[in-house]
Amino acid sequence: MQIKISDVADLPSRFGDFNVQAFKQGQKEHLVICAKELAEVPIVRVHSECLTGDAIGSLKCDCRDQLEYGLQMADETGGMVIYLRQEGRNIGLLNKINAYALQDKGLNTIEANHQLGFAADERTYEVVTFILHHYNIKKIKLLTNNPDKVNSISGVEIVERIPIIMKPNKHNEGYLDVKRDGMGHLL
């Protein structure tokens, strides 16, 4: 895997003072947001890009709340957020919006991906292993409800899975039900 790595820069933010570093994998530019002092076994949040949630504040998913919670935890506990550019579970923004349009017609999030010719989840996590090795991190506590992430992240010991359960709203209830019943999320 050919990965270009940026220098480390300061990033004061509304969630705390972090260091940031970019990792470029092919066309994808991922971002590591890291506490100034990492805990020995840091809490790590592996976040998948969701432009509609993270930037626009969409209520169709729980991504923005999870991102903010992950950054708060990183600040409070000496942890790290790895922001992966895997928009739409890695089908890309244009396809995700097409999937949303199919959901407007009654398909659920999994059926919509299938209708477009994709697996329910197209993400992979090799770059996470690369990043954690780069920071010489051997053990982590992983902040996730997704057992797939626990099983797919290799090369480091996940000593604990910490749930990241956000309060549902009327727009994302159905989506969260499908994540629990159709995708095995521990909600």
Ligand SMILES: Nc1nc2c(ncn2[C@@H]2O[C@H](COP(=O)(O)OP(=O)(O)OP(=O)(O)O)[C@@H](O)[C@H]2O)c(=O)[nH]1
């Ligand atoms: N294809 C597709 N992607 C979606 C949809 N809704 C959210 N996403 C993407 O799903 C990703 C977030 O995944 P989630 O399933 O919410 O959470 P997770 O990362 O698997 O699990 P957690 O670690 O527990 O949060 C982001 O890349 C979003 O853009 C959808 O309806 N269709």
Ligand SMILES: [Zn+2]
């Ligand atoms: Zn989202």
